Amino acid sequence: MRPPFRRSVREHLEAIEDLLAPVLRDAGSEPSELVQALGRTLAHDLLAPRALPPWDNSQMDGYAVHTGDLGSGALRVVAPIAAGQAAAALVRGTAAPIMTGAPMPEGANTVIPVEAANPDRFPTVAEVADGFTVVLPDSSPVGNYVRARGSDIAEGALVLEAGTRLGPTALGIVAGLGLAEVQVQSRPRVLLLSTGDELVAPGGELGPGQIHDANTTLLHAALTGAGCQVAVAGVLDDSPEQFTTSLRAALMAGDRNYHLVLSSGGISKGAFDVVKAVLSTHGIDFGSVAMQPGGPQGSGTLALPGCSPVAFIALPGNPVSAYVSFEMFIRPVLAMALGLPERVLATATLTEDLDSVPGKLQVRRGSYAHGTVAPVGGASSHLLAALAASNAFILLDEETTTLPAGSRADIMIIGDGS
Structure with a gap:
């Protein structure tokens, strides 16, 4: 068993990148x-695979003509060309009514808008049969109002x-x-689990000293929003023997071949912190990160007998600590691997005084709007209502102990948490 680590936020993020990035690169692809x-x-x-547009077509309703026939007087009008129809070759000395998006006929090299014609309308079928003529402007540039084949994308060009x-x-x-x-x-496959005999699934009846499990839903939503495919093992027992048995069964159920196992709870210094007690002898390092909330952390490659090695990240059990940890350490690696939008870092004017613990990055919840940020709730890691009401993290660095109202504060905009 290795001694507990003590890391900066940057050092722990790099450790998570080193753990997850190779796994995500090898996740494969699917149609x-x-x-x-x-x-x-x-x-x-x-x-x-083909040019777009696939053929020259008209940019507007008008007359398809050859520029060499302009200025020679009235032109006889031939059958119209509608979008979705093949176009017969244009006979010189004639003009073909053409609709927007219709293919240009062979022999035509420009389009005259119908409103520039005299008369400024299209003839009826009967009028065309009777020899309807139209007078068009004396000149027009070649290719005027023509969408050339491949003008959007050439065949073989890089599209995305x-x-x-x-x-x-x-x-x-x-x-x-x-x-x-x-x-x-392919979506990274994640096995999600929580620990704690005090936890009851939402909808269940609470016994003495019990609370409902918020972390499974919170982290499931966060992982899904970050492009992962999530399977839930549920709340595992605090007994080391039962925890080990349940974890092994979850890992071996079906043919899931997980890329990551993510747990919450059971990694601090309590007498019943089962994740730390069991997994510290199976490849997972535990320690502390200079961040509040979210100080206790664990990570490594799980080597549980009878199971394939798998990346394992252990988050603290308090809901705010777990979510802050996900945003600070896991989502950035998923964003890099999966092309997700990165969280926006900005500065904003603080609306009230804030105090911070020296030597740790303080991550406070805030409501950001119009260049200002208002703290929401306190520093405690159990304040779910404050987390739900926030759209930003206020980041107070390790050297800052007091930040007065009116100061510029660093923030991370998390929006609705997606």
């Missing part, structure tokens, strides 16, 4: 239908780079290229 790919990460560079997070516009261009599915990074 996804476009409607299911929103928010997923593109696994490989996407090259255009690997690592792109697929939003509505990215998926729109994939669909426009005619692709029904896209290759995305």
Whole structure:
């Protein structure tokens, strides 16, 4: 058993990066239908399988003509070209009514808007049959109001780079290229568990000294929002023997091949801190990080007899500590690997005085708006209501013990926690 570590926030983040980054790089890829790919990460560079647009087409409603026929008087009007139709070649000396998006006929090289024609309308079918003519401007640039083939994307061009997070516009261009599915990074598979005989699942009846388990729901939502596929082992028993048996059973259930096991609780200095008591002899290092809340931490590669080695991160049990730890140490690594938007770091004007513990990064909850941030709740790590009412973390560094109202404070904008 190695002695407990004592790390700075930066040192612990680097340790988590070293643990998780190789695992996430090897997570593989899978095909996804476009409607299911929103928010997923593109696994490989996407090259255009065809040009877009695939043929020259009209940018507006007008007349398709050859520039050499302009200025020669009235032109006979031929059958119109609608979007979705093949276009017959244009006979010189004629003009073809063409609708927006319709393919340009061979022999035409410009489009004259209908409002620039005389008369400024399209003829009826009967009028075309009777020899309807139109007078157009004397000149027009070649290619005027023509969307050239490949003017959006050339065939074979790089459309999206690997690592792109697929939003509505990215998926729109994939669909426009005619692709029904896209290759995305596989979601990291995470086994989530909590510990503590005092915990009862939401909806259950509380016994003496018991509370409802908030961490499983909190961390499940955070992991899912960060692009993970989460399986829940539930609340494991505080008995070392039962904890070990339950953990082994969860790891071996089905063919999950987890990339990460994430626990909360049981890692401090209490007499019943089962995660630390059991796993410190199975490859997991425990210690403290200079951060409040979220000081107790554990991480490493779990080597439980009978199970495949797997990355394991142990978070403290208080809900605020667990969530702050996720945001500070786990989400940044997932963001880097999966192309998630990184949390925005900014400064804001503090609305009231704040005190901090020397030698630790103090992470306080706050409400940020219009360049100011108001602390929400106190420093205690059990204040779930304050966490739910926050959209930012106020970060007081290790050297700061007092920050008066009106000061500029460093903040991390977490929005709604997604």
